Amino acid sequence: MKALMSVGALIGVVGLLLLVGMIFDIIPSNTVRLVEGYMPMQMLTELAFYVAGFAGLSYILASMGMAVPRFWQGIGFWAFILLYLKFRVYPPIPFSVRAMYGTVSLVAVFMWVSSNEEDWKKFKQPIMNVLDAQSGTNKMLRYMYLILLPLLIGGFSYNAMKPKSEEPIELRTVHPAPPASTKVHGKTYVLQTSQNPYRVNPEGKYDQEYTNANIVEQGMGRLMKPNANPWDDKNQGYLKYVREGGEIFFQNCHFCHGDNLNGRGLHAFAFNPIPANFTDPGTIAQLQETFIFWRVSKGGIGLPNEGFPWASVMPPWEQHLTVDEIWKVILFEYWHTGYYPRTWD
Amino acid sequence: MRKSASQKVGVAAAAAFGIILASGQLSLPVVGAEGLPEGFKKGDLAPEPAAEMIEAGKRVYFTKCVWCHGVDGAGDGPGADRLWPRPRNFNQGTFKIRHTASGELPLFDAKKPTPGQNDLFETVTHGLPGSAMPSWEGILTEEQRLQVLSFVTTQLVKDRKFTDKQSETQTILQMGDMKPKPANEESLKRGSELIVEKKCIECHGTEGRGDGNAFNLKDDWGFAIQPADWHKCWNFRGSRQDPYNVKNIFRTFSTGVNGTPMPSFADNTTVDERWDIANFVNSLCERDVEGNPLPIDPLTDKPKINFVVPSNPVEGEIPADMENEAWQKAPKRYVAMGGQITHKPRNFVNRIDDIWVRSLYNDKSVVYLLEWDDRTKSVAEGKLPWAPTQVNIDVKEQDPKTGEDGSIAANQNKYKVYNDAVAIETPVKWKELPAPIKPRYLFGTNDQFPVDIVKWEADGSIRAFKGTGWDKDFEERDTYEENLKVLKSEWKNGRWYVMIQRPLGNKKDQDYDEDTFFEVGQYVPTVFFAWDGHNGDAGRKMAVSAFYYTFLNPPIPRETYIYPAVIAFGVVLLEGWVLTRRANKKKGKTL
CATH class of the missing domain: 1.20.5 (Single alpha-helices involved in coiled-coils or other helix-helix interfaces)
Incomplete structure (x- = not known):
């Protein structure tokens, strides 16, 4: 038991030191990187480690006769949660959301310290002691609170009232409802019935099963299947078109959407909204191929208002590419990310 | 034992050199132990990667890399011709960022992904900021990165061999043994003298903005190349996603950049001098008011962006002097600029990638102070082939696949020179649109919701336009220009300083249908455009920002x-x- 708790305490101390280092910018906050896509799990694991660490710490301290009063345990844990949310989590969470999490964890801490009568009494005791001011220290504390509280609250309200210039929060619908049909280069395409003419098997027939079997493998790296290299000169059909689509992608699209299609291209840093990340399961993996065809052809300017057409720098690609080229690029995007396009049923 | 002995020799050599320096005898080559430059040691060539590694790497290469670097690794993939710098041609075995002496192959060991001991692995891991090479960390596993490098170093490097003891040597900079010198005043002062003495400023410019010899430099393949701008350390190729780390500068300075005119200074500087220079160069990188490094966004490896440009109130005239206290106190914002690649003619390579903006206002006008690094002052030599107000949609773009001779990289420094210019676009009648709706960032939505564009050009002109959509010609507003004023426009040592004053707008003097009216305490959407005349930028070939907001800070109410x-x-x-x-x-x- 003791050994286990010591390990917990050690984890707690190391974790706390790391966090303190991050707060004071001694350790860069990306030392232990939050990996895209795994972040929630990583955070939960980290928090679990911290809880284990705290349990261990308080056990060890208690067995050394330096038990931390329940009151400070509660306050300390709450402060820890707030600091963790503010300094560890990247990209940063807006204050309003942090305030919500903070309230929830405050309630949780209260439930924990008031779970039985005895604990609650222990928790209340320090507050009552200060109010009663029986000892010298408590008297001092009481006067300190008497002066500090009004000053602090006055200061906070001054800060809150001072005119500020924070960026207005604007929420954008990333995938708005598409139109029923779209007209590109003089031809009308009905989104529900159109098909990618290059999604074909070697015999030239539309074949989802065949093409899905030749996309890159899921898992780290998303590499091509060993026997399905689009750069093989003998390719006919699907893989040949994938390569042609890739050529168009790397002449036009990678500047924003990035060499790995993750929305981190050369110019991406300058734009807001940021370019779509196709490797994210929330983008093309969720959409039909014809939806992409509409988005690519009409670009940002073709979006309905909820998609912020005024801010998107996505070109209406019908100005730069032919219909065939657009279909090939879409084919390539699904191949390279290893996703299947969604179907309409 | 050996290590400490050689260190002692090194110290002794350094001390001896110090005495020579002090007695006024200069320019002896600095040689450490074993006849090598100070700070370097002989190393062994790494063993050949296993055949399975090479085979597995081929699969990685043909999924991820081939698109830019090409089938034979000659840097001629489908994406190459629209990039500048062009993707690396692996065939010659020339690699930029290394711990090895000038001209040598970089460190690569397929079994040892140790930072500081595996240059190519670190390049793939962290990418080369300022170029199209991204960071592959988190995308490819460590194993996959080593595999693809095994393939590249054995199959695509054709003129040299990483394992050939006859022709290759490894003289390795011992970064691990060295501790950076504290960047105190004395060190910075010595650094600032050394960059003159060692002729760094001949290429990098007096203020280090890369404007020294901006036109005549070529890389090994004959493509134009620019000296680094020391004020943007996040664009240093060797910054390893840690741009304010002085070790990166020390390393690049010690080993040089193979394939470029940047030499290694290991032979004619002591380690101590190199730290001074690295400290000084590092101190030039943009910092905040308190002198702290700017926060870097780990998703983009550029400074973090704040989209609000606050404008402070001033009593009376707005000062035209940058040194004035009001300007010194005004918050400075980093405005990121990308190439305009939405409509033709597209600008795939924008040389201006940020503008620093400050603003002040009084009861009548608002002034923007715009500063941006531009290696060359460009004033048009001739007339534009089309009117600057014209849309010019039908302009013919260069074919994406032109081969090396016709590529964008080959065309650098050969463009017809137009005016450097900067413009501020704000929507007209923005209050009538329910937030967050705005007129479109490129030249407005339509006649009902147009934009007001104020454009300054390097020939000294300031003009006002009304934009009513991306596909409509601009309307030039002849009468409004009388209201505009250029308080300052100066190009100095690779940087433009331009101060533009415009009216706040009111219904009495101005036209509500054509002018933007600025109101205190409101977020006025603002877009910035910039043109580099030597990049052939004109009309829509330009750099653009996203939507920012000008916010006139209200005076504090009672x-x-x-x-x-x-x-x-x-x-x-x-x-x-x-x-x-x-x-x-x-x-x-x-x-």
Whole structure:
């Protein structure tokens, strides 16, 4: 038991030191990187480690006769949660959301310290002691609170009232409802019935099963299947078109959407909204191929208002590419990310 | 033992050199132990990667890399011709960022992904900022990165061999043994003298903005190349996603950049001098008001962006002098610029990638102070082939696949020179649109919701336009220009300083249908455009920003001081009440 708790305490101390280092910018906050896509799990694991660490710490301290009063345990844990949310989590969470999490964890801490009568009494005791001011220290504390509280609250309200210039929060619908049909280069395409003419098997027939079997493998790296290299000169059909689509992608699209299609291209840093990340399961993996065809052809300017057409720098690609080229690029995007396009049923 | 001995020799050599320096005898080559430059040691060539590694790497290469670097690794993939710098041609075995002496192959060991001991692995891991090479960390596993490098170093490097003991040597900079010198005043001062003495400023410019010899430099393949701008350390190729780390500069300075005119300075500087220079160069990188490094966004490896450009109020005239206290106190914002690649003619390679903006206002006007690094001052040599107000949609773009001779990289420094220029676009009648709706960032939505564009050009002109959509010609507004004023426009040592004044707008003097009216305490959407005349930028070939907001900071109202005092007093009363209650309750109990 003791050994286990010591390990917990050690984890707690190391974790706390790391966090303190991050707060004071001694350790860069990306030392232990939050990996895209795994972040929630990583955070939960980290928090679990911290809880284990705290349990261990308080056990060890208690067995050394330096038990931390329940009151400070509660306050300390709450402060820890707030600091963790503010300094560890990247990209940063807006204050309003942090305030919500903070309230929830405050309630949780209260439930924990008031779970039985005895604990609650222990928790209340320090507050009552200060109010009663029986000892010298408590008297001092009481006067300190008497002066500090009004000053602090006055200061906070001054800060809150001072005119500020924070960026207005604007929420954008990333995938708005598409139109029923779209007209590109003089031809009308009905989104529900159109098909990618290059999604074909070697015999030239539309074949989802065949093409899905030749996309890159899921898992780290998303590499091509060993026997399905689009750069093989003998390719006919699907893989040949994938390569042609890739050529168009790397002449036009990678500047924003990035060499790995993750929305981190050369110019991406300058734009807001940021370019779509196709490797994210929330983008093309969720959409039909014809939806992409509409988005690519009409670009940002073709979006309905909820998609912020005024801010998107996505070109209406019908100005730069032919219909065939657009279909090939879409084919390539699904191949390279290893996703299947969604179907309409 | 050996290490400490050679270190002692090194110290002795350095001390000896110090004495020579002090006695006024200069320019002896600096040689450490074993006849090598100071700080370097002989190393062994790494063993050949296993055949399975090479085979597995081929699969990685043909999924991820081939698109830019090409089938034979000659840097001629489908994406190459629209990039500048062009993707690396692996065939010659020339690699930029290394720990090895100038001209040598970089460190690569397929079994040892140790930072500081595996240059190519670190390049793939962290990417080369300022170029199209991204960071592959988190995308490819460590194993996959080593595999693809095994393939590249054995199959695509054709003119040299990483394992050939006859022709290759490894003289390795011992970064691990060295501790950076503290960047104190003395070190910075020596650094600032050394960059003159060692002729760094001949290429990098007097202020280090890369404007020294911006036109005549070529890389090994004959493509134009630019000296680094020391004020943008996040664009250093060797910054390894840690741009303010002085070690990166020390390493690049010690080993040089193979394939470029940047030599290694290991032979004619001591380690101590190199730290001074690295400290000084590092100190030039943009920092915040307190002198701290700018926060870097780990998703983009560029400074973090704040989209609000606050404008402070001033009493009376707005000063035209940058050194004035009002300007010194005004918050400075980093405005990121990308190439305009939405409509033709597209600008795939924008040389201006950021503008620093400050703003002040008084009761009549608002002034923007725009500063941006531009290696060359460009004033048009001839007339534009089309009117600057014209849309010019039908312009023919260069074919994406032109081969090396016709590529964008080959065309650098050969463009017809137009005016450097900068423009500020703000929507007209922005208050009539329900937030967040705005006129489109490129030249407005339509006649109903147009934009107001104020454009300054390097020939000294300032003009106003009305934009009514991306596909409509601009309307030039002849009468409005009288209201505009250029308070300052100066190009100095690779940087433009331009101060543009425009009216705040009011219904009495200005036209509500054509002008943007600025209101205190409101977010006025603002877009910035910039043109580099030597990049052939003109019309729509330009750099653009996203939507920012100009925010005229309101003067602090009186209520801000009164209410908190009232609240504090209320808290005192509340405290009194709680204490009395507690005291009464206790009394009741004890009685």
